[in-house]
Amino acid sequence: MTVITRRPENRLSKVIWVPGGKTIAQALDDAQANLEEIRLESLGVLRAKLEEIQALGRKSEKEPTADDIQGLYNLSSEVLDIAGLFGLPELGHAAFSLCELLDRLKSRKTWNWPAVQVHLHGLLVLADPDKTPPEGRQTVVDGLRQVCARVAR
Amino acid sequence: MSDAPKGRVNLEKAAVLLLSPQTGMELLVRVFHGFGVRQPYRCFNKAEAMEKCREADLDIIVCDGSLPEGETYDFISELRRSDIEPNRYVPVMVIQGHTPKDQIQKARDCGANFVVAKPITPRLLLERILWIAQESRPFIELDGYVGPDRRFQNLGPPGGPGTGRRRTDRAEAAAKPAVDPQESII
Numbered sequence: 142m143t144v145i146t147r148r149p150e151n152r153l154s155k156v157i158w159v160p161g162g163k164t165i166a167q168a169l170d171d172a173q174a175n176l177e178e179i180r181l182e183s184l185g186v187l188r189a190k191l192e193e194i195q196a197l198g199r200k201s202e203k204e205p206t207a208d209d210i211q212g213l214y215n216l217s218s219e220v221l222d223i224a225g226l227f228g229l230p231e232l233g234h235a236a237f238s239l240c241e242l243l244d245r246l247k248s249r250k251t252w253n254w255p256a257v258q259v260h261l262h263g264l265l266v267l268a269d270p271d272k273t274p275p276e277g278r279q280t281v282v283d284g285l286r287q288v289c290a291r292v293a294r
Numbered sequence: 295m296s297d298a299p300k301g302r303v304n305l306e307k308a309a310v311l312l313l314s315p316q317t318g319m320e321l322l323v324r325v326f327h328g329f330g331v332r333q334p335y336r337c338f339n340k341a342e343a344m345e346k347c348r349e350a351d352l353d354i355i356v357c358d359g360s361l362p363e364g365e366t367y368d369f370i371s372e373l374r375r376s377d378i379e380p381n382r383y384v385p386v387m388v389i390q391g392h393t394p395k396d397q398i399q400k401a402r403d404c405g406a407n408f409v410v411a412k413p414i415t416p417r418l419l420l421e422r423i424l425w426i427a428q429e430s431r432p433f434i435e436l437d438g439y440v441g442p443d444r445r446f447q448n449l450g451p452p453g454g455p456g457t458g459r460r461r462t463d464r465a466e467a468a469a470k471p472a473v474d475p476q477e478s479i480i
Contacts (some may be wrong), residue, residue, distance in 0.1 A: 143436075147435070148430075151426075152352070152380065156304065157427045158427070159304045165302065169416050171327075171330075173416055175328045176321065222317055226414065229413075233413030240391065244392065
């Protein structure tokens, strides 16, 4: 087996330390400010995705098609995209857990509605973080992870 | 580590390629504009990204792992095995949501420099960019893998604890907990 080792220059390092630019703190503030401009719009999208998940979830209670499961997976993945950037990390973790659960169920060609349903409830709780204290939100996430691990081990 | 990050970063002239589905692109572009990147190249699929790699010399590629059918990993793998110089060596960061089981091996072997798990924040993203900018891993070409050497210890960012030559530097590193890849350090 031939192994070729090269040491290419790191082009990023050539530009990133050039004098000028902005302080790291300013860069972070500017990035956050740019996101804040679309916060309401993004949270609206997030709510719409969550409603779609709930609707598709109810439809999927019995014998969902492969498309239904993939649809739930895709929606959950989109929730994960948005949630963390707008201060809803626990919602992101719950969406990740639902993705993992659906992927496991799909690969085992089985279905477990109660496990999916508890995730859907969890998403609803975590979508409104003001109503649940931080430790409560973490408990919900931990519970969903346990359900996922137990159901499709 | 202080809450107020120190130092400067200059991404005004950085050539950044973003590969993401439509839903995540707007968010990524806004974050990178905030970091100072003027005009990131926006690509929505593998074909567009490969074309841009042939056209422009890039400084970093940031990919969302959620393109359908593992297209993100196919793109990185194809770029690494291509003859597109110097872009085949460009640092590639993958922002990873959930990876379906049938894509895990592809994701592991595609040749990315770094994987950041969602949910992400601007802080985490910039921290990883700074980390990649300080990276000096060799580039390896094998039959089954082309990309940065994967044999490295996760001791934190280059220049961080444990990288000094003094014995006390290593002792300091040993006393610190292992680095959580999702933990912010800036």
